[in-house]
Amino acid sequence: MSDSGTALLGDAPALPERVALLLRERILSGGLRPGTFLRPDRLAVDLGVSPTPVREALQALRADDMVRALPRRGFVVAPLDRGDVADLFAVQAHLTGELAARAAGALDAGGLAGLQGLAAEVDALIEEPGGEDLALAGAEHRFHAALNRAAGARKLAWLVGRAAHYLPPRFYTDRRAWRTATVDAHRRLLAALAAGDADTARAAMEAHVLDGRDLLVAHLEAVGFWGADEH
Amino acid sequence: MSDSGTALLGDAPALPERVALLLRERILSGGLRPGTFLRPDRLAVDLGVSPTPVREALQALRADDMVRALPRRGFVVAPLDRGDVADLFAVQAHLTGELAARAAGALDAGGLAGLQGLAAEVDALIEEPGGEDLALAGAEHRFHAALNRAAGARKLAWLVGRAAHYLPPRFYTDRRAWRTATVDAHRRLLAALAAGDADTARAAMEAHVLDGRDLLVAHLEAVGFWGADEH
DNA sequence: GTTGACGATATCCTATGGGATTTGTCGCGA
DNA sequence: TCGCGACAAATCCCATAGGATATCGTCAAC
Numbered sequence: 001m002s003d004s005g006t007a008l009l010g011d012a013p014a015l016p017e018r019v020a021l022l023l024r025e026r027i028l029s030g031g032l033r034p035g036t037f038l039r040p041d042r043l044a045v046d047l048g049v050s051p052t053p054v055r056e057a058l059q060a061l062r063a064d065d066m067v068r069a070l071p072r073r074g075f076v077v078a079p080l081d082r083g084d085v086a087d088l089f090a091v092q093a094h095l096t097g098e099l100a101a102r103a104a105g106a107l108d109a110g111g112l113a114g115l116q117g118l119a120a121e122v123d124a125l126i127e128e129p130g131g132e133d134l135a136l137a138g139a140e141h142r143f144h145a146a147l148n149r150a151a152g153a154r155k156l157a158w159l160v161g162r163a164a165h166y167l168p169p170r171f172y173t174d175r176r177a178w179r180t181a182t183v184d185a186h187r188r189l190l191a192a193l194a195a196g197d198a199d200t201a202r203a204a205m206e207a208h209v210l211d212g213r214d215l216l217v218a219h220l221e222a223v224g225f226w227g228a229d230e231h
Numbered sequence: 232m233s234d235s236g237t238a239l240l241g242d243a244p245a246l247p248e249r250v251a252l253l254l255r256e257r258i259l260s261g262g263l264r265p266g267t268f269l270r271p272d273r274l275a276v277d278l279g280v281s282p283t284p285v286r287e288a289l290q291a292l293r294a295d296d297m298v299r300a301l302p303r304r305g306f307v308v309a310p311l312d313r314g315d316v317a318d319l320f321a322v323q324a325h326l327t328g329e330l331a332a333r334a335a336g337a338l339d340a341g342g343l344a345g346l347q348g349l350a351a352e353v354d355a356l357i358e359e360p361g362g363e364d365l366a367l368a369g370a371e372h373r374f375h376a377a378l379n380r381a382a383g384a385r386k387l388a389w390l391v392g393r394a395a396h397y398l399p400p401r402f403y404t405d406r407r408a409w410r411t412a413t414v415d416a417h418r419r420l421l422a423a424l425a426a427g428d429a430d431t432a433r434a435a436m437e438a439h440v441l442d443g444r445d446l447l448v449a450h451l452e453a454v455g456f457w458g459a460d461e462h
Numbered sequence: 463g464t465t466g467a468c469g470a471t472a473t474c475c476t477a478t479g480g481g482a483t484t485t486g487t488c489g490c491g492a
Numbered sequence: 493t494c495g496c497g498a499c500a501a502a503t504c505c506c507a508t509a510g511g512a513t514a515t516c517g518t519c520a521a522c
Contacts, residue, residue, distance in 0.1 A: 014302060014474080015474080015475070016290070016474095016475095039503075039504085040503095040504075040505095041503070041504075042503095049475085049476085050475065050476045050477065051476095051477095051504095051505095052283065052286070052474085052475060052476075052477095053474090053475070053476095055283070055286075055287060055505090056286055056287060056290050059247070059287050059290045059291060059294075060290055060294060063290075063291060063294030063295075063393070064294075065385070065386065065389040071245060071483095071504090071505095072482085072483055072484060072503080072504055072505080073483095073484070073485090073503085073504080074503080074504075078385075079385065083383075083384070084384075084385055084386045087384050087386050087387050088386045091326070091387070091390065095322070152314075153314070153315075153318050154296070154309075154310065154315055155296065155315045155318045155319045156318050156322070158296040159322065159390065159393075159394070162294070162390070162393065163390070245505080246505080246506070247505095247506095270472075270473085271472095271473075271474095272472070272473075273472095280506085280507090281506060281507045281508070282473095282474095282507090282508095283505085283506055283507070283508095284505085284506070284507095286474090302473090302474095302514090303472085303473060303474075303513085303514050303515065304472090304473080304514090304515070304516095305472085305473075
């Protein structure tokens with residue numbers, strides 16, 4: 001907090017959101033293990049920001065159930081076991097599948113063309129091996145957002161977005177397996193949407209989400225997230 | 232900011248949470264219609280608190296998708312139509328039912344006795360016609376929380392808690408129909424739990440949640456929440 | 463009538479400080 | 493020696509003030 005304010009962060013979106021993103025990554029990277037205590041004021045000085053945006057970021061993490069508030073005592077990183085991840089992605093797959101199925105029934109020609117364009121952007125970025133992770137993640141996000149908008153179910157899309165915070169970009173964008181699986185999933189999904197086949201769209205989307213789950217689980221295993229559990 | 236700080240609020244839980252509760256009630260009561268703009272600083276002076284807890288409360292509402300943030304322009308009350316409510320409670324019923332089913336399989340004698348005790352507290356408060364709404368809502372909450380704990384699915388319980396913010400206490404505790412339906416639902420649920428009958432427990436709980444949905448819908452109709460929609 | 467720039471307003475964040483509560487330690491008594 | 497109560501330190505929670513930046517309304521110019 002000596003010289004220039006934001007020290008180790010970029011400066012594109014709002015500050016609380018960037019802090020929340022950083023904390024989410026630290027938690028899922030194993031840097032902050034479940035049970036770790038977080039002191040807001042200390043975090044603020046460590047990150048080089050003031051307490052206000054840190055407070056807000058911790059509130060956001062609390063809404064994701066990634067930290068829990070201990071009144072007058074700070075925050076703790078919430079527990080997360082294999083069962084939790086399984087539950088989370090089971091719901092995620094179900095809801096995302098439902099959204100895809102609804103989109104299949106509600107999509108007009110223009111909407112379909114728009115989705116195809118977004119999918120093409122994603123595919124193009126996937127093909128580039130040295131591509132920007134952030135650009136790829138952004139394109140993927142826009143694709144899903146457009147699909148959800150087409151489905152016309154705001155609250156379902158909201159729930160999906162909540163749970164999606166458990167799968168940050170850098171845990172999948174650089175995985176070769178995910179890249180190949182994704183182009184295939186998008187292809188099958190778009191074919192189903194074009195045909196208005198809700199059931200196939202649902203199935204393709206569910207499979208896509210479960211691919212993401214497998215990636216996250218593999219990552220968590222790799223970093224030893226579960227610690228000394230009974231394996 | 233003139234004299235004593237907290238002017239029109241109680242003082243039991245944390246301040247941001249109380250502000251969030253108050254805003255949630257205002258929105259679902261029709262006082263703040265979807266599309267209404269909210270200015271954080273103005274809200275702060277109107278409520279007689281500082282901008283800091285208001286910021287945090289609005290962040291919490293944003294996590295519930297009850298308001299949306301417009302960067303540098305404040306917040307808007309999020310849209311909510313009949314389809315949204317239907318979706319929300321369909322998911323809520325499914326997840327709550329799942330939790331009940333798991334509890335049926337995982338409950339030991341002590342846990343069952345504890346739940347029966349909590350249910351008895353709820354029933355006692357329901358019988359008292361002039362009973363305290365807050366006490367009843369608190370007892371009901373503890374009952375469901377204990378059940379969710381017994382089910383051992385943290386993330387499912389978390390998702391249920393998010394969506395539950397759409398059903399504030401005062402929209403159901405004073406409804407006679409809800410009171411009679413609730414004692415019956417609890418009785419059937421406890422019987423199923425005692426017998427370890429997961430399917431019956433699930434069905435009873437789903438019906439219980441859908442009762443709550445019907446109450447909310449009736450309330451929203453009564454206050455003219457939907458406004459000039461095509462009915 | 464449309465476009466451009468200017469000033470007012472409000473948000474977002476920083477910085478600081480006080481009040482209240484919890485934690486940790488010490489001393490006392492059993 | 494062990495349990496218990498009180499004091500001190502640390503920390504959170506919230507209030508307040510102030511500055512940097514983006515948006516909106518207005519007005520002049522083309």
